[in-house]
Amino acid sequence: MAEDYRWNGQTSNDSILFNTLTSINCFLESMGKSIKQYELPALPTDSANKVRAREIEDEMSIQTPFEDHMLESKLNPEQQVAFSKILQKINSKESGMFFVDGPGGTGKTFIYRALLAHLRGRKMIALATATSGVAAALLAGGRTAHSRFKIPINANEASFCNVTVQSGTAKLLRKADLIIWNEAPMAKRFAIETLNRTMQDVMETNLDFGGKVVVFGGDFRQVLLVVPKATKEETIEASLVKSELWKKMEILTLTRNMRAEGDPYCSDFLLQVGNGDEHTSKDDMTRIPDQLLLKYDKEDIPEQCLINKIFPCLQENAHSIQYIAERAILAAKNDTVDMLSKKLIDQFPGTKHTFLSFDAAEDDTNNYYQEEFLNSLNPNGLPPHKLELKENAPIMLLRNLDPSNGLCNGTRMVCRHFQHNVIHAEITAGQHKGVHVLLPHIPLSPAENEGYPFKFKRKQYPIRLCFAMTINKSQGQTIPHVGIYLPQPIFSHGQLYVALSRGTSMANTKILVTPACPTQTCATFTKNIVYKEVLPYHR
Structure with a gap:
């Protein structure tokens, strides 16, 4: 990086050092970190103020996309009511807390984009955040809430964001006219309460969120926050609906499903599944409508039938980014996802490139854990030891490399080329669709709750194939042609609802439940888990 500044005509070593450190610090701050956390020269105080x-x-x-400026005129009546209520609070300089509630496809993101375009068009500051990187990437300038507000990973009832009152983030919060936090049900209430306390401190007031207008949104019917090894009661207790802040929020409800407008039966069925109102058997098993079921002959291999249905004419269409981006198979467990992805990459045309990770147990001074054993480990959130890829194959990013430029955990891409020590990829969804990026291999460690008795580190490209993905990972994405493979029942709140609501119609959504009656001459049932205690209309 220093050489780049030298080539740009800078000759002073002090100037080159200053600009290099400034650029590094800006990148680190986009990730919720600071140059002070690393063994690097400190920036002078006056220069730090410039950086902030x-x-x-x-x-x-x-840069707001041109089409976003047109959204305000396209709001339906429900969306217009929500939009106007939020805007009225901003225009009158009053504080306000809202929660935009609605099933998937009712246009929550549509409202956020309209608000962001309206306010930014007036040179006002509107911060766009979301709990997940996938949801954040759908908004111009979107960032994960933890990254934007520097919320501690293990926030508790007394924690504050890593923001000092003199910092650049504090200055930004003071200037903000609106804060949007999408997919809020996926966040622990302690994280949201931590932001509230921090903003009160920054704004020097006891008003909630420092007197700002804050818009939360999401769908409690979807998958909730992940609390490792938690009971149902513990998961509910950690949810936003158990916060004192929830009682003060004005709920703005959306009911009109824009995504499935051409298929009203699909919309009604999804709502019944999400609310837990769909008729079930005595074992809480929900019947799957016949038009959603994948039919196959007894002599067929069920998984291959699903692959052929979702990825028809794969050989002929493998070079079409649109074809690849519009398709995926969802499953509840990683093992099932890996099996499907292995089948598909073997059938995908092209030369296979294999990348092996370097694995180590960092605190294993006695070499108790052999390399072969470490290579066999496949912890959640990490790429496999043996990563097999082909040009144009779909991949998913597993880390937040550069959220402000679209490289978030969950970003979907396709491989373009394989170069020395980097993979050339193209983003296929979200605000950064079409952007070409270079992905390095980096050291990765699993979450502490994986329970290994040693510190495991894997150096590998932070990606996985995504012909198939877990239901949880698909949340926030629209997949026009979606297959759902359920060799075992789902195991947590909202999974069946999320899987069914990723598509745009029943015609383009197919479910394979095994074991089941192949020709579907008998009814097919699957499990549906709903925590009604977190659904707003049940409270």
């Missing part, structure tokens, strides 16, 4: 001011400059320089 850049946070506001970056927010003011966000």
Whole structure:
């Protein structure tokens, strides 16, 4: 990086050092970190102030897509009511807390995009955040809430964001006219309460969120926050609906499903599944409508029939990014996803490139854990030891490499080329669709709750194939042609609802439940888990 500044005509070593450190610090701050956390030269105080001011400059320089400026005129009556209520609070300089509630496809993101375009068009600051990187990537300038507000990973009832009152983030919060936090049901209530306390501190007031207008949104019918090894009661207790802040929020409800407008039966069925109102058997098993079921002959291999249905004419269409981006198979467990992806990459045309990870147990001074054993481990959230890829194959990013430029955990891409030590890929969804990126191999460690008795580290490209993905990972994405494979029942709240609501119609959604009656001459049932205690209309 220093050489780049030298080539640009800078001759002073002090100037080159300053600009290099400034660029590094800006990138680190986009990830919720700071140059102070690393063994690097410190920036002078006056230069640090300039860097921090850049946070506001970056927010003011966000380019709003042209089509987003047209959304305000396209709001349906329900969306217009929500939009107007939020805007009225902003225009009157009043504080306000809202929660935009609605099933998938009712246009929650549509409202956020309209609000962001309206306010940014007036040179106002509107911060777009979401719990997941996938949801954040759908909004111009979107960032994960933890990254934007520097929320501690293990937030508790007394924690604060890693933000000082003199920092650039604090200055940005003071200037903000609106804060949007999408997919809020996926966040622990302690994270949201931590932001509230921090903003009260920054704004020097006891008003909730420092007197700002804050818009939360999401769908409690979807998969909730992940609390490792938690009971149902513990998961509910950690949810936003158990926070005192929830009682003060104005709920803005959307009911009109825009995604499935051409298929009203699909919309009604999804709502019944999400609310837990669909008729079930005595074992809480929900009947799957016949038009959703994949039919196959007894002599067929069920998994291959599903692959052929979702990825028809794969050989002929393998070079079409649109074809690849519009298709995926969902499953509840990683093992099933890996099996399906292995089948598909073997059938995908092209030369296979294999990348092996370097695995180590960092604190194993006695070499108790052999390399072969470490290579066999497949912890959640990490790429496999043996990563097999082909050009144009779909992949998913597993880490937040550069959220402000679309490289978030969950970003879907296709492989373009394989170069020395980097993979050339193209983003296929979200605001950064069509952007070409270079992915390095990096050291990765699993979450602490994986329970290994040693510190495991794997150096590998932070990606997985995504012909198939877990239901949880698909949340927030629209997949026009979606297959759902359920060799075992789902195991947590909202999984069946999320899987069924990723598609745009019943005609393009197919479910394979095994074992089942192949020709579907008998009814097929599957498990549906709903925690009604978290659904707003049940409370």
